[in-house]
Amino acid sequence: METVVTNVPTQHQRVLSGMRPTGRLHLGHYHGVLKNWVKLQHEFDCFLFVADWHALTTHYEEPEVIEKNVWDMVIDWLAAGINPGSARIFIQSRIPEHAELHLLLSMITPLGWLERVPTYKDQQEKLKDRDLATYGFLGYPVLMSSDILMYKAGLVPVGEDQISHLEVTRELARRFNHLYGREPGFEEKAEAASAKMGKKNAKLYRELRRRYQEQGDQEALERAHALLESQQNITLGDRERLFGYLEGGGRIILPEPQPLLTRASKMPGLDGQKMSKSYGNTIALREDPQAVEQKLRTMPTDPARVRRTDPGDPDKCPVWQFHEIYTDDATRAWVREGCTTAGIGCLDCKRPVIDAVLAEQAPIAERAREFEADPKLVRNLVAEGCEAARDVARATIEEVRAAMGLAYR
Incomplete structure (x- = not known):
């Protein structure tokens, strides 16, 4: 977010x-x-x-x-x-x-x-x-x-x-x-810049500046920022001077x-760790679809599922992390039910992930071929x-x- x-x-x-x-x-x-x-x-x-x-x-x-x-x-x-x-x-x-x-x-x-x-x-x-x-x-x-x-x-x-x-x-x-914003005559230039906003706005700016500098009033600072942003008749240089003058410094050259x-x-690697080239657990954005399918089909799963009839725990399986990114609630509910009861095998579980990853990559690969050409x-x-x-x-x-x-x- x-x-x-x-x-x-x-x-x-x-x-x-x-x-x-x-x-x-x-x-x-x-x-x-x-x-x-x-x-x-x-x-x-x-x-x-x-x-x-x-x-x-x-x-x-x-x-x-x-x-x-x-x-x-x-x-x-x-x-x-x-x-x-x-x-x-x-x-x-x-x-x-x-x-x-x-x-x-x-x-x-x-x-x-x-x-x-x-x-x-x-x-x-x-x-x-x-x-x-x-x-x-x-x-x-x-x-x-x-x-x-x-x-x-x-x-x-x-x-x-x-x-x-x-x-x-x-x-x-x-x-x-701080070192370089204090140009000669800075305060006089800032006061002159405030006057260009018009009598009413200049008076409001000075009042908000006083409240912020004397009382630390954050609301006054925010209102003064909004006031300066709304001004159409002052130059960028004057605006930067007024922002600096407002906060008690010099002209803001570098904001x-x-x-x-x-x-x-949250993208996991094929082994459940963070996806990283250094771990050798990646799927390239433009990887060959057959290679992608092979990598996902051979991903490690819950070590407790030695045989097809053994129940498993999705929370201990790297494939489940892919489901959390690529599949919907209904599919995840089907996977959790099937895994914990041994109702589905690991390849059954991987199929929706394989299809979703390939579907995501297909348009990217197509656009990439155009640029490569x-x-x-x-x-x-x-x-x-x-x-x-x-x-x-x-x-x-x-x-x-x-x-x-x-x-x-």
């Missing part, structure tokens, strides 16, 4: 999300990420990117596989229903401004912020076969922050386990705005993103997305350079 945060300024109601190019995706990716992206692209201004630089933080010794993985993954996105007309699809490394913002933000990032990110040591433990004592791996959250802040994304889809990464981004935005909490994927079309779609993303990135980096005193004229 997604939780939409409403106190983000409307001009920043933009969603940014990315995925590392690990090759063709599996059903875990589809149910955990892609189906959510397909929904979000119709509700928000979505920027979806291939995080190829992020892939290098852990797979820098395998450059030969990255390009193939990128195009395989993009075809999976398109086949799953991501529409380039509704969402901008781009490749991270095609937008060099990401690297510049990463460098500039690294200048103000305390080392301790990175060392305390929970996944820093967790990943080092999990990936002991790789040398991760690198600057790039430590700075991963800064690069991720650059990706988000570059597009002034107000919302970032994350699971509960990723909130710590997003908090680094929020802290960096806060620190940047703090909010988490868009997403339900954790026309690689030029795929590359053109991505090139258009990269150009649109770079237009936004150029504007942000110019603003950042100016704030940091790097806009030499």
Whole structure:
């Protein structure tokens, strides 16, 4: 379930999300990420990117596989229903401004912020076969922050386990705005901007600002946000000044993103564990139907059912987890009754799951074949997305350079 945060300024109601190019995706990716992206692209201004630089933080010794993985993954996105007309699809490394913002933000990032990110040591433990004592791996959250802040994304889809990464981004935005948002004559410019709203609205803004700053009145803050969002006759720069002035800071150059909490994927692997390539328990999104059927037919079941006549317990069977995703209440009731009384065999139980998985994959595979047959079309779609993303990135980096005193004229 997604939780939409409403106190983000409307001009920043933009969603940014990315995925590392690990090759063709599996059903875990589809149910955990892609189906959510397909929904979000119709509700928000979505920027979806291939995080190829992020892939290098852990797979820098395998450059030969990255390009193939990128195009395989993009075809999976398109086949799953991501529409380039509704969402901008781009490749991270095609937008060099990401690297510049990463460098500039690294200048103000305390080392301790990175060392305390929970996944820093967790990943080092999990990936002991790789040398991760690198600057790039430590700075991963800064690069991720650059990706988000570059597009002034107000919302970032994350699971509960990723909130710590997003908090680094929020802290960096806060620190940047504190250091560089205090432009000369800021208060005078903010007061002048409020006057442009008209006498009545300017008076209301000042009253709400006073109530928030003197009394910590959250309702006043929310009302002031709504007031600013409704103003049509002030510039984006003035609006950002007024948001910053309202909260007692400077101009908000890089807005703090909010988490868009997403339900954790419940897609199990063939062995009942989380579906993951590292566990070797996956079904690829575009896997051959015969291979899919064979994998599902040979899935392990309740170990208590040694013989066909032995009763079983669905709650101890990996196949039951697939039923919870793919079949309806009536089918699940039939399975539970048949399993616990030995009225049906394990292959009988698996048949509805096999049929449902194949039915889900068929239209995806059909769309994928069309894109595979026309690689030029795929590359053109991505090139258009990269150009649109770079237009936004150029504007942000110019603003950042100016704030940091790097806009030499």
